[in-house]
Amino acid sequence: MGEAKLLVVAWDGADRITVDTLIERGVLPNLAKLRARGGSGTLASLPGLADDASWSSIATTVEPGIHGRFHHLQPAPDSYRSMSVGRDRMTTPPFWELVARAGRRVAVLDIPKSLMGHDRNLRELANWMPHGEDPGGVVSSPFHLARRVAQRHAGEAPFDCHRLIEPGDVASFTSSVLKRLRLRAEIALEWLTEESWDLFLVAFAESHCIGHHCWHLHDADHPAHDPTLHDTIGDPVAEVYRAQDEALGELTDAAGPDATVVVFSPLGMGPNYSGDRFVDEILRRLDGRPDEAICPAAGSAEPTSRLWGWAAAFLSPFRNAFDDRAFKDRRYFHLQHDATSSAVRLNVAGREPAGVIQPGADYDSHCETLSEEFLAIRDPACDRRLVEEVVKVVDRYPGPFADRFADLLVVWSNRAPITALASPGIGTIKAGPSPERTGNHRDGGWFVLASGDHSALTMPHPCSLVDLGPVIAGLLAVSLPEPESR
Numbered sequence: 001m002g003e004a005k006l007l008v009v010a011w012d013g014a015d016r017i018t019v020d021t022l023i024e025r026g027v028l029p030n031l032a033k034l035r036a037r038g039g040s041g042t043l044a045s046l047p048g049l050a051d052d053a054s055w056s057s058i059a060t061t062v063e064p065g066i067h068g069r070f071h072h073l074q075p076a077p078d079s080y081r082s083m084s085v086g087r088d089r090m091t092t093p094p095f096w097e098l099v100a101r102a103g104r105r106v107a108v109l110d111i112p113k114s115l116m117g118h119d120r121n122l123r124e125l126a127n128w129m130p131h132g133e134d135p136g137g138v139v140s141s142p143f144h145l146a147r148r149v150a151q152r153h154a155g156e157a158p159f160d161c162h163r164l165i166e167p168g169d170v171a172s173f174t175s176s177v178l179k180r181l182r183l184r185a186e187i188a189l190e191w192l193t194e195e196s197w198d199l200f201l202v203a204f205a206e207s208h209c210i211g212h213h214c215w216h217l218h219d220a221d222h223p224a225h226d227p228t229l230h231d232t233i234g235d236p237v238a239e240v241y242r243a244q245d246e247a248l249g250e251l252t253d254a255a256g257p258d259a260t261v262v263v264f265s266p267l268g269m270g271p272n273y274s275g276d277r278f279v280d281e282i283l284r285r286l287d288g289r290p291d292e293a294i295c296p297a298a299g300s301a302e303p304t305s306r307l308w309g310w311a312a313a314f315l316s317p318f319r320n321a322f323d324d325r326a327f328k329d330r331r332y333f334h335l336q337h338d339a340t341s342s343a344v345r346l347n348v349a350g351r352e353p354a355g356v357i358q359p360g361a362d363y364d365s366h367c368e369t370l371s372e373e374f375l376a377i378r379d380p381a382c383d384r385r386l387v388e389e390v391v392k393v394v395d396r397y398p399g400p401f402a403d404r405f406a407d408l409l410v411v412w413s414n415r416a417p418i419t420a421l422a423s424p425g426i427g428t429i430k431a432g433p434s435p436e437r438t439g440n441h442r443d444g445g446w447f448v449l450a451s452g453d454h455s456a457l458t459m460p461h462p463c464s465l466v467d468l469g470p471v472i473a474g475l476l477a478v479s480l481p482e483p484e485s486r
Contacts, residue, residue: 002193004200005254006475008264009248010111012131012325013051013208015240016042016270016330016446018218027242031448032247038450040462043468045443048391048409049184050339051132051208052113054266059114060092061469062483065399067092069113072132073336074346074405078353080327084337090115095469095480096201097122102478106266107191109185110146111203123191125149129180131161131205152229153183161319164435165213167229172189176234178243181206185247192254193386198476200255204247210240211269222271223417224438230241244461253287258452259351266465268444272340275377275421277388277434279342283332286373316457332370335406340414340440341391343406344370351403367392367408373425374410380422396405414442 015485018196023032046053046063049070056069064070069085076083097117100106108117108124112132114341116139118123127133128149159180165173181204216224218237247438252261327333327347335343346366349355357366371390379386391409394402412418422428445465451457459471473480 002195004259006199006260008201008253008262011201011207011265012014012205013211013269014265016444028245030245033449035448040448044462044464048341048411050441057112057465061466063399065402068401070405087115099473099478106199107197109202113291131208161209171233177206177210204244206240211439212437242381249255260451264447266445272440273417274340274341274412275418280334282404287331309424342410344408346407376423
């Protein structure tokens with residue numbers, strides 16, 4: 001029978017406030033037990049960025065200006081088109097490969113958005129049942145593992161977490177999420193019992209999926225909350241968290257009484273309140289061209305943006321000429337970004353095909369002006385501030401890839417729905433509700449660390465996402481080399 005010295009379990013997108021509430025209600029006994037015998041704290045999120053950048057930063061132990069993945073869709077070089085940025089475009093190896101190179105036996109199950117590791121001491125399966133899949137299907141090391149898993153589950157019904165879920169489909173969607181959770185737990189338990197591991201790392205994506213689509217049933221204050229439906233099917237978010245806690249108990253038992261256990265989530269979850277759908281019109285008004293038709297290459301990120309991105313990438317060769325004409329003389333445009341922040345890119349000479357803003361002082365001046373304009377936006381009904389922060393990417397995320405995505409990240413307030421906004425610079429813009437997933441990411445990453453021998457172990461508090469890998473490696477007495485030397 002196998003075991004693990006160090007068991008690391010990720011609850012992807014599991015909200016810390018919700019976790020705390022459910023622990024108090026006795027719904028998560030296994031996580032509560034680990035927290036009681038160990039330590040806990042917060043993980044500092046990446047300002048303005050969401051799960052793509054977060055998971056890639058955890059894996060590589062560097063921020064996106066260095067590893068290059070801010071989002072799964074980023075502008076293609078010398079173009080206004082978007083291209084898919086998958087794991088194969090990253091070059092920094094994941095920290096678990098370095099742990100394996102140091103002679104430790106390592107198993108990694110479905111950690112998303114990171115370059116595959118390869119070493120004779122490493123077993124890894126990726127892109128099997130993640131929330132956001134990379135192109136290319138299931139991949140593994142060794143390579144035959146993916147084929148074996150694919151054959152074993154060939155009859156499973158397809159699962160789409162990127163479409164909108166109708167009220168009548170919530171119960172069946174929740175059932176599908178719970179079934180995937182059970183499958184993941186079964187594979188993890190098989191691996192744990194097959195052999196002994198120094199590091200066993202598994203990510204549960206189900207808390208991520210259920211939070212995006214069913215937050216309105218969990219949150220009684222959400223405008224889409226349906227008390228009748230809630231009374232009928234309950235709280236899907238709490239139900240999935242409860243099932244993940246049950247799986248956590250099974251995994252800790254299988255890992256053995258001496259195992260050190262880390263449980264974490266890189267981000268929180270909350271209501272999907274954002275002003276993203278207003279951004280293209282805001283930029284047009286600031287650019288002095290509010291009456292132009294919205295360009296298909298820009299615009300807000302809808303729930304199907306990943307599927308639309310793949311379709312757009314396929315059709316992109318036919319759109320090059322149109323894109324160049326559409327953006328000629330425009331100073332700013334809006335990038336797809338499925339987060340509660342909005343991504344704004346400047347039309348920079350020498351970087352974009354028809355760039356009009358000069359690098360250097362001109363660029364800095366436009367960034368400052370745009371930041372001031374966004375920070376001045378308020379709700380015309382109650383005068384509350386609607387933008388919490390504007391992140392200048394090149395300053396916050398320096399590195400060779402700092403200009404590969406947005407120049408500015410506009411972080412919206414998520415305290416209430418945004419249906420109208422106003423400022424002296426843009427006037428007033430109103431819009432009705434738009435179809436979108438009811439939950440989205442917010443700050444609020446967290447961790448729990450409990451040692452098998454009940455000795456006191458500590459992590460930095462708050463711990464940055466890029467420090468998580470070195471801390472995990474350090475628990476196995478492995479010191480990671482600096483990223484430049486890998």
